[in-house]
Amino acid sequence: GQNIDQPTEMTATEGAIVQINCTYQTSGFNGLFWYQQHAGEAPTFLSYNVLDGLEEKGRFSSFLSRSKGYSYLLLKELQMKDSASYLCAVLDSNYQLIWGAGTKLIIKP
């Protein structure tokens, strides 16, 4: 079966750095997405990785290792507005997105 694992919840301090991990086992791989979802709102796109390595976009970076079936999202200089759920999703061999359950990130002052 297809499986995407993320921690259910993480807590971090304002101004700090946090890394949210995602491991996946899917039938094929055509890219990995990270989305942010604030409570009661729709998911919004953060990043896309298809090749191994680190993609940096402002305070957010995303890393991929295809051989390990592993990705992480790195958030720097945390702000209170970063409190949200972070969803990892993999595009499988049928080009369908398989979604993880999401990681709820709580930022404390």
Add this chain to the structure above:
Amino acid sequence: IAGITQAPTSQILAAGRRMTLRCTQDMRHNAMYWYRQDLGLGLRLIHYSNTAGTTGKGEVPDGYSVSRANTDDFPLTLASAVPSQTSVYFCASSPGTSGSSYNEQFFGPGTRLTVL
């Protein structure tokens, strides 16, 4: 410019009733999707459409039907609602077909449906 709109925002429905959730996008995207999101579970794909006139089944299609008569609209129908269909429903669209590697999906605001 609205992007993707969904209606209604929320609905309470009696079991056995028929209900259509509406979704409209103005971005001329080829592909559209319907997901349900339940607490503790990831987004689960119900149905999708690669282009107007075509539809396909996702992971959890039972009890739901869709149509894609034109590019902009992708309604989701529950023929006879059951309590297990209580969920938040998101419609999404993407520029390419589902055969494209980079295919960012844009989401509507969601419909919160309660079936009693």
